[in-house]
Amino acid sequence: MAEIKAADVKALRERTGAAMMDCKSALSEADGDMEKAIEVLRVKGQASAAKRAGRSTGEGTVASYIHANGRLGVLVEIQCETDFVARNDDFLAFAQDIALHIAAANPQYVSADEIPEEAEAAERTVFEQKAAEDGKPENVREKIVEGQLAKWRKEVALLDQVHVNADKHDGKTIEELRAEAAANTGENIVIARFARFAVGEE
């Protein structure tokens, strides 16, 4: 068995964000091969993420963000498993970052699963009328409309949106950032609900 160097453990941790102990055991399992160790962590990560996703989230935080002009505000509830994580600075920073994103990106639902049937049906009608007006042949309309609907579903769903601060977050979606926060804290993290009020909008 290859000797596991502390520098490799550190490098693996930096590349994956996994815990030191997990990095060390992944390197052991991969016989010191960095790329293999990453694969080991990835598979284990998915397994533990799946395990985490089932765990109940009774703790958490409510974060708010008010835009400087005071005409726009966001409230978001982010849940985790323990009071310990709920008070963790990284977790609170994550919650703040999500609130800021919601203010800027104006999602309508947390996830695409929550889109009500009527809302989707209304959107479908608009796309169908547009396709007809554009003179698209009937046999391709259905496909065009389905494509537009799929795009729309992603646009209105918070978890599918790319964080507005793409520089800071490397073009990751909110779901990817949520999964990272879950991996970093070792807890199931759920964006439970949000409200976004702009003055005079409703």
Add this chain to the structure above:
Amino acid sequence: MAEIKAADVKALRERTGAAMMDCKSALSEADGDMEKAIEVLRVKGQASAAKRAGRSTGEGTVASYIHANGRLGVLVEIQCETDFVARNDDFLAFAQDIALHIAAANPQYVSADEIPEEAEAAERTVFEQKAAEDGKPENVREKIVEGQLAKWRKEVALLDQVHVNADKHDGKTIEELRAEAAANTGENIVIARFARFAVGEE
């Protein structure tokens, strides 16, 4: 015509919160009689409040309040007529005070008019069953249930609630405080909507 003393104008202003000029002209109209002047102001106030209530509110502010433990948050949109009032300190303090009240008092609707029929029907059923279980005679049950429903409607409606800080606000309801803010600013003020999230509550 009685001479109008500056001290009386000041006293009237302190008792009613009306503008100096209005206090002076009310005292003139009441021939210097303080109680009559209050009545004059009250009638005029109602007239101008009615006029104000019809005016459109396209400006305003979104205020938030997060309870110290971070497990409870409120977002509230308060509308007014002009950007000038929207940036006014008293207006912003009013918005903050309403957000704090919502956190503590947990209203379900802005006004009783917004209570959905199904919610009221469900509540009625509960009260009716309770009245039957308590063995109340059938002929008085309806009256008991109506009384309980009227009480419930007031409890869940923000505007009908007495502000939780009764010391500061002298036991006034949120609607009374709203009307005061409207009178003080001279603009129509509307509590448009609110959200209140407590971790794990939903």
